[in-house]
Amino acid sequence: MRATCWMGKTDVRVQNVPDPKILNQHDIIVRVTATAICGSDLHLYGGFMPTMESGDILGHEFMGEVVDTGRNVKKVKKGDRVVVPFPIACGACFSCQRRMYSLCENSNPNAGIAEAMLGHSISGVFGYSHMLGGFAGGQAEYVRVPFADVGPLVIPEGVTDEQALFLSDILPTGYMGAEMCDIEPGDTVAVWGAGPVGIFAMKSAYLLGAERVIAIDRFPYRLQLAAEKVGAVPINYEESDVAEVLKDMTGGQGPDKCIDAVGLEAHTHGVSYAYDRMKQAVMAETDRPIVLREAIRACRNGGTVSVIGVYGGFIDKFPMGSVMNRSLTIKAGQCHVHRYMQPLLERIQKGEIDPTMVITHRMNLDQAAEGYRMFSDKLDNCEKVVLRPN
Amino acid sequence: MTATAPASLQTGQRSQGKQTQRSTLAKGLGWFSIGLGVAEVITPGVVSKLIGVKNDAKTRKVLRGYGMRELAAGFGILTHSRPSGWVWSRVAGDVVDLASLATAMRTPANDKSRLAAATVAVAGITALDVVCGQRLSSQTPTESGTSSTQDNNTKVIRSIIVNSSPEAAYSFWHNFENLPQFMTYLESVKSTDTIRSHWVAKGPLGITTEWDAEVVRDEPNRLIAWKSLEGAPLDLAGSVQFEPSPGGRGTVIRVHMDFAAEGGALKSMAGKILGTDLGMRIQHDLRNFKQILELGEVTQSDASIHSGMHPAQPAA
């Protein structure tokens, strides 16, 4: 089959590889009909995530048709159209039973590596390094999906592929980012990053009752999308001092809730950027916590900072004094996607959210390398790339 | 050898953990040195731009020199079994970096804000180097595991919570023929009578090691302890305890392993097969055990079905 392989930093290629097989009796094989490139894939593309091997198949946002099932699969069957959550979860362990699916204790065969890096392991993730399991990803013609009765959601008639695809990751992730804010009536929610994850966090913040949502980014086309499709108030951080504007907009209080939808590759100007680039270049810190620092300092006293942008390792100059003294709450996590798929599917069916609003590029799987470059360099007003095999 | 007292095992575990932590930090610094060294040697122009010093022939030459120093330190840390000396060479290197950055600050042609940032970065790194150097240097000889015969004794405790009853966990483990299902280094275990069994372990390059073992303590649903018999290529004592977990979370499974591989060449080879990262291996095996009890089988990924490092792709 054809599959998108990570060959090294900023080098992905679509290659011929063996077809996947059933390895565990709860597996299914899915023929992929649509898959997407995620901001998280860009951290692999940029070489920021350790434990990648040349030849690894990428992709954790995908959907398709079930073509084969293991002996113990009960709920899904051949021919079903399914969308698959990016964390791999067993459904039976302590974490799964508490619905913290991205913390599944039984789905990462390389948990030992993750434990060494993070203290404790998290779940396996499709196409996302050996530390997170060494699972082949779904930017391919076929993909093996473990725990088929726990993860995949059967898509009902009347919901298109493009409407369902983002239930695999970015829609639930944006939603969880807003949910972790415990939004109250009257709240102002500031969201850093107007990528697809940020856009869905903004939309969800409104759905969950925010009075005003603020979008922070530097790409005018992304800020325009946030303003026009979601109704967020845009701030371009290249044109104005974000901290000042946020104070000004909130009568000096600061936003009640702040969402970091940027993560470890945040960008900025001036000394602070030079400092973090330097430390990252010499491997003294793995992540650039530029947005995290800014969000913490901006947040209202007693407010909440919700972190859905991905961090991988260590950061420097973390403003703990601001967190502690000002009674801030920080919440974070890889999305527990399984929790949100059904309720968000219902919101899509009711017309409350149109996930297709972020799609700007539709390409053939064979053009994956071009798709990565455009999404990474934000060329051609690229917001989200959907790939289809054939 | 008898089944070991938990107290002594606890000490063994702690010291092993500490040592691993230290070596991990040292290894991190090793890679850091190599990363910086390669950058300075190959692209001194880029590094000088990044840190804000004038990019002329002299600067490039100086940076290249620093790069060689970083590389030497990096390889030293990674390849040496007792890396403290090498880490201190890094500290010396950092002090040189700081001094030259300070000099550059006073030269008008250089970008002050970038330089200031670079100085702060190097200062931070120096502090880290100092800490790591101190921690590695304070390592006691017993912890470094090279000199005394006592050091050939490896003792490890590892535990995991399994979502099942102590009865179910005990009875699965009690059938020793089940062990190879979750203990990755075992090829087979055959029961020869009610307390004795024959074990076959597989090592690298298809080399196998065999021995006989017997159960020395058996408390239904609570504890099983075993040890290898006379004539075994290594002295191995293990025990596993099953206790109800606090909070009704199932059963805590706690494994104690204690083995000595000293003496002849055969013993030391067996020790090498079993002894590498014993704690990590046991933890891995316990995770497999948990998966068998909670799910009925061990979870596989596309990369895990191959032996050794392999891209995450389906096997042909």
Ligand SMILES: NC(=O)c1ccc[n+]([C@@H]2O[C@H](COP(=O)([O-])OP(=O)(O)OC[C@H]3O[C@@H](n4cnc5c(N)ncnc54)[C@H](O)[C@@H]3O)[C@@H](O)[C@H]2O)c1
């Ligand atoms: N928690 C999860 O489960 C989860 C799931 C999916 C994605 N993510 C993460 O969410 C993040 C965003 O993903 P995406 O697909 O939207 O990526 P993206 O690259 O499209 O968007 C990131 C945006 O952040 C902006 N940005 C950079 N620096 C900024 C700054 N200083 N201030 C404000 N904005 C800044 C960029 O201009 C860009 O528009 C990534 O880190 C991704 O890994 C997390």
Ligand SMILES: [Zn+2]
């Ligand atoms: Zn994603």
Ligand SMILES: [Zn+2]
């Ligand atoms: Zn689980």
